[in-house]
Amino acid sequence: MMIKGIVFDMDNTLLHSSIDFGAMKREIYTFLCDHRLLPAGLSLDLHTTSTVIAEAMNTGLLSEELSSEMWDIAKKHEIQGMIGAHLEEGSMELIQQLHGQLHLVIVTNNALEAAMSALNENGVAHYFDLIIGREAMGSLKPAPDGYLQVLKHFSHTSPKEWLSVGDAWVDGKASESAGMPFIAYRGDGAKMNSMDVAPFAQIQDIREVLGFLQPLGKD
Template structure:
């Protein structure tokens, strides 16, 4: 969702720093951990798996993360051509949002930008057992349509964690303005790289034609 449909201002560096500091203060990670080299979702899952984790501590983490998300999502604007592409896609496909953000933050941003109605469901972190790059969210969405073959699904995202979730969830992945080096470094091989959302329509048509 972020940087694929919406241009949000979520301060991920601040989010990672806040999570890291909370974990350090509670003895979950070492102060020498190079937190800058981890994604926010990796830092979150490190804490959630720790023996020292408590319900109260996890809630404190989610509270801090959600506050940063809401601040960054407020006033988000759409990526170029987002509405016209969604109009086309809605006529041909069922559309789902899959985001590591909280449901409330995602719903608010999608409503603010006027595109919430294009989606059959918003799948946020509350529906996942583990955040992306885990395929947990992919599995959840596929469970909504158990009779659909794996070939019926395609995920579009901007980051390697999106691509990794898609690959491990055994669905095709299209990278929008993705960093090719990050993709390769993490073993992600997109079906296609696109720089403009309008290219997505052509790529999907080509995929359908085999």
């Protein structure tokens, strides 16, 4: 099928940020343990921040007040890590070339405020037709909610008319669950394999996306 749109992850796909995801995950997990929402001894190596949060939400015990405090922890790390965030090499060139030809979307687990701040600072927010932060999702990646929101917004398109580009297994799992072909950008192949994510392509330079957009990719 002719590709009509691309969904990009943000952190370490379009933008190179310094968010300490490990510290975020540990602080949120400690907070949830302290409030007896999760048991001690959870294997954090098998989890991301979003899956730790999902575990807590699945208990049905997360009050609105505790939920707000939990998200404040995440937002603190995001805002701090977005300070001085810069575009990945080739991102601006790719975005400018595709702008006006395809639907361009970002789906990020970050708070929309933190995402927009970094995107505006780098002068790229206006190139995107839709930017979905965590507030618009029922569940974060690896759940497909954000990508399903994209399909709902662009209701004239089908999943196979999109490409999804991201660096992490959660991006791939969410994309595949929504039916979108996934391209791994500088991804950890072993980790993706262990999480049953099978990218149809792996790239090292973001501009390689053009090669999957024939005839757009032709010189």
